[in-house]
Amino acid sequence: MKKKRKKIQDMANTIVLKRHNIIKSFIDKGEEEKKYGFTLYQGGVVPWNQLSVVIIENVNVEECCGIHHDNTSQVCYIKIKKTKKNFRWYC
Numbered sequence: 001m002k003k004k005r006k007k008i009q010d011m012a013n014t015i016v017l018k019r020h021n022i023i024k025s026f027i028d029k030g031e032e033e034k035k036y037g038f039t040l041y042q043g044g045v046v047p048w049n050q051l052s053v054v055i056i057e058n059v060n061v062e063e064c065c066g067i068h069h070d071n072t073s074q075v076c077y078i079k080i081k082k083t084k085k086n087f088r089w090y091c
Contacts, residue, residue, distance in 0.1 A: 005080050012078045015059055019073040023055040036061055 029049050032040060040053065040063045054064045056072060069075060 005083050009078060009080045012080075015056070016072045016075045016078060019071055020059055021057045022068050022070055022072065023057065024068055025053055025055075026050045027053050032063070 027050070029046070029051050032051050032053060038045065040051075040061050046063060051063045053061065054066075054068050055061045059072075
């Protein structure tokens with residue numbers, strides 16, 4: 001498990017160091033579902049018609065209502081201290 005955690009940590013820090021732009025926008029729910037399907041939902045489909053979408057260029061797209069940086073370089077170093085089996089992340 002430690003080996004896998006280290007690999008994920010290294011991948012995350014590689015993304016940080018590549019200085020990807022982070023684009024945040026509100027987009028019509030139907031439009032986004034057509035473009036990305038349901039993969040952009042982390043904790044289930046949201047009930048409203050406008051989605052807060054976060055795009056890390058060339059990396060990932062997620063529906064999220066959190067506050068985000070403008071570039072991955074602003075995150076600093078990522079250290080995974082602990083993992084839990086069947087953990088679910090909610091925004």
